[in-house]
Amino acid sequence: DVKVTQSSRYLVKRTGEKVFLECVQDMDHENMFWYRQDPGLGLRLIYFSYDVKMKEKGDIPEGYSVSREKKERFSLILESASTNQTSMYLCASSLGGSSQPQHFGDGTRLSIL
Amino acid sequence: GQQVMQIPQYQHVQEGEDFTTYCNSSTTLSNIQWYKQRPGGHPVFLIQLVKSGEVKKQKRLTFQFGEAKKNSSLHITATQTTDVGTYFCAGLQNRDDKIIFGKGTRLHILP
Numbered sequence: 458d459v460k461v462t463q464s465s466r467y468l469v470k471r472t473g474e475k476v477f478l479e480c481v482q483d484m485d486h487e488n489m490f491w492y493r494q495d496p497g498l499g500l501r502l503i504y505f506s507y508d509v510k511m512k513e514k515g516d517i518p519e520g521y522s523v524s525r526e527k528k529e530r531f532s533l534i535l536e537s538a539s540t541n542q543t544s545m546y547l548c549a550s551s552l553g554g555s556s557q558p559q560h561f562g563d564g565t566r567l568s569i570l
Numbered sequence: 571g572q573q574v575m576q577i578p579q580y581q582h583v584q585e586g587e588d589f590t591t592y593c594n595s596s597t598t599l600s601n602i603q604w605y606k607q608r609p610g611g612h613p614v615f616l617i618q619l620v621k622s623g624e625v626k627k628q629k630r631l632t633f634q635f636g637e638a639k640k641n642s643s644l645h646i647t648a649t650q651t652t653d654v655g656t657y658f659c660a661g662l663q664n665r666d667d668k669i670i671f672g673k674g675t676r677l678h679i680l681p
Binding site for chain 2: 492497498499500501502547549555556558559560561562563564
């Protein structure tokens with residue numbers, strides 16, 4: 458079974474802090490994704506990566522950056538956290554190609570005070 | 571911009587009643603995927619449809635992909651309490667190979 462592990466289930470940070478959300482997958486998947494989920498807005502894609510050191514902007518990349526130094530790890534970085542970034546963050550991975558099913562982690566509920 | 575619209579946003583049904591959620595895209599899709607997210611959980615992949623007019627079944631769940639590959643539906647027959655959750659469709663856009671998620675339909679079952 459594919460395992461996608463997000464480093465924290467709950468996280469509380471302060472406005473202006475630099476925040477790192479980590480995601481690791483154990484199935485040698487090429488593709489990795491970061492989403493945020495907010496009530497009534499569904500899943501919105503922040504960034505994705507099809508290969509090591511490769512990244513592509515999703516629909517809402519502003520205020521975020523990502524890092525993929527190793528195939529199994531995809532990090533989401535909030536450069537200077539703001540209260541409107543309080544949300545549930547979901548990481549996902551999939552095999553190579555654009556039509557493969559995505560496997561999600563349990564999510565990180567991030568609160569910015 | 572490109573969108574995948576999903577309706578309804580919420581649905582309350584009596585246990586035993588049927589339920590349907592619909593997904594519509596403004597552009598032709600290469601394929602469509604369906605996911606289920608239980609309360610407090612994460613989205614879990616259910617199925618993928620690829621062919622025009624395709625119909626697939628998983629026990630009480632029936633998935634359809636429209637002839638024009640612009641819409642899809644998920645129908646649950648005789649709902650049970652275990653069906654509670656949010657159902658998402660995700661369409662792979664033909665033109666740019668991006669997957670777009672619908673906003674989901676939250677299903678609540680009344681006992």
